Amino acid sequence: MLSVSNNRWSLWFFKNDKSKTWQANLRLISKFDTVEDFWCWNCVETSFLEDGIEPMWEDERNKRGGRWLVTLTKQQRRLDLDRYWLETLLCLVGEAFDDYSDDVCGAVVNVRTKGDKIAVWTSDYENREAITHIGRVYKERLGLPVKMTIGYQSHADTATKSGSTTKNKFVV
Numbered sequence: 001m002l003s004v005s006n007n008r009w010s011l012w013f014f015k016n017d018k019s020k021t022w023q024a025n026l027r028l029i030s031k032f033d034t035v036e037d038f039w040c041w042n043c044v045e046t047s048f049l050e051d052g053i054e055p056m057w058e059d060e061r062n063k064r065g066g067r068w069l070v071t072l073t074k075q076q077r078r079l080d081l082d083r084y085w086l087e088t089l090l091c092l093v094g095e096a097f098d099d100y101s102d103d104v105c106g107a108v109v110n111v112r113t114k115g116d117k118i119a120v121w122t123s124d125y126e127n128r129e130a131i132t133h134i135g136r137v138y139k140e141r142l143g144l145p146v147k148m149t150i151g152y153q154s155h156a157d158t159a160t161k162s163g164s165t166t167k168n169k170f171v172v
């Protein structure tokens, strides 16, 4: 739910885990001064990372990691961006990736004139099993067509790329 107090909005998520108390299942996702902030129209980048992880390649949890990258066409900003970003956040807070949720460091949205991007960052580009599971679940949760592929790239490759694209380590 979105709640408001003192003109600040808070986004809360409720995870239905019967083994926990109702209050323990309620999680504060984030606070925003305006609802527009949440939808990121006024900013160029929004990151949603686990507490203690900074949204940069250099962070200890990211430096051997990489990202599942979803690239959007210009038309998709209007059609899909909000929906994809919300679904991405719900995947993270709801630990949608089962036993591999611990590998997930966070998610980042980049709003760019050349085409927006949404990515899920994970901590180790050598964890093939975790990465492919996360990629498959993520693709399904976004409702991407089976024939559309998404790629996983290591941050090391992204940081040292020379051209405009980074080679994929995995594809689903």
Ligand code: MGP
Binding pocket: 055, 056, 057, 058, 110, 112
């Ligand atoms: P970007 O903002 O992730 O993508 O990186 P953008 O703007 O779409 O550009 P493109 O390169 O994908 O076409 C833009 C630039 O910001 C990078 O080339 C880096 O110089 C810098 N940068 C981005 N990130 C995520 C990092 C980071 O984690 N660490 C450092 N040091 N620089 C970064």
